[in-house]
Amino acid sequence: MTKIDFKLNVFSLSERLYPMVARLLGDSNTEDAIQEIMIKLWQKRKKLENHPNINGFVILTARNYCIDLLRKKALVLEDSSSELKVLKSTINAEDIEWKELNNIIFKILEQLPQQQKEVFLMRDVDGYEFTEIAAALSIKxxxxxxxxxxxxxxIGVALEKKYDYERGTY
Incomplete structure (x- = not known):
């Protein structure tokens, strides 16, 4: 794989990795981690040349790098609560409702099985395609x-249950 091919096929995916890496490692380490991931991918460029799913391979490499880094530091995976929060400079009723909803969803996510939670976050928060998620998690x-x-x-059932309970209809 030439430098130009790498830039077009692999390096261009670095922006798509940012949300997942930020969610796993925290915003402060994201840019360094992506740089390290790109270095690892450059070193594996011969493997990438004939790989059938380059996007999946890149996401899998990024995910594994983040998990390895977290294991080395013995940290707990950071949840995507920062992704779910609505931040605005002025506080109004709508902001309070969004924050409350985000807190409820955050609590529901904590109760989901790990794989369901990870797939939900990768698809609905990070915006990855099904093929990329499947490759990253090594599942069909x-x-x-x-x-x-x-x-x-x-999540829907839990939200419905919560809001029905608050309305006094449950």
Whole structure:
């Protein structure tokens, strides 16, 4: 793989990695981590040349790098609560409602099985395609769809239960 091919096919994906890496490592380490990931991918460029799913391989490499880094530092994975919060300079009723909803969703996410939570975050927060998620988690696309469907259903049921309870109808 030439320098130009690498830049077009791999390095161009670095912006798509940013949300996932930021969620896993925290915003302060994200740019350094992406730089290290790109170095690792450059070293593996011969493997990438004939790989059938370059996007999936790049996401898998990034995810594994973040997990390895977290294991070395013995840290807990940072949740994407920062991704779910609505931040505005002025506080009004709508802001309070959004913050409350985000807190409720954050609590629901904590109760989901790890794979469901990860698939939900990668698809609905980070915006990855099903093929990329499947490659990153080493599972079939159909399984990704099932996990996402179950996660969304559980979140929906939990939200409905919460709001029905607050209205006094549950």
């Amino acid at each position: 696309i159909e399984h990704v769809r099932v996990l996402l469907s179950r996660a969304r259903k559980q």
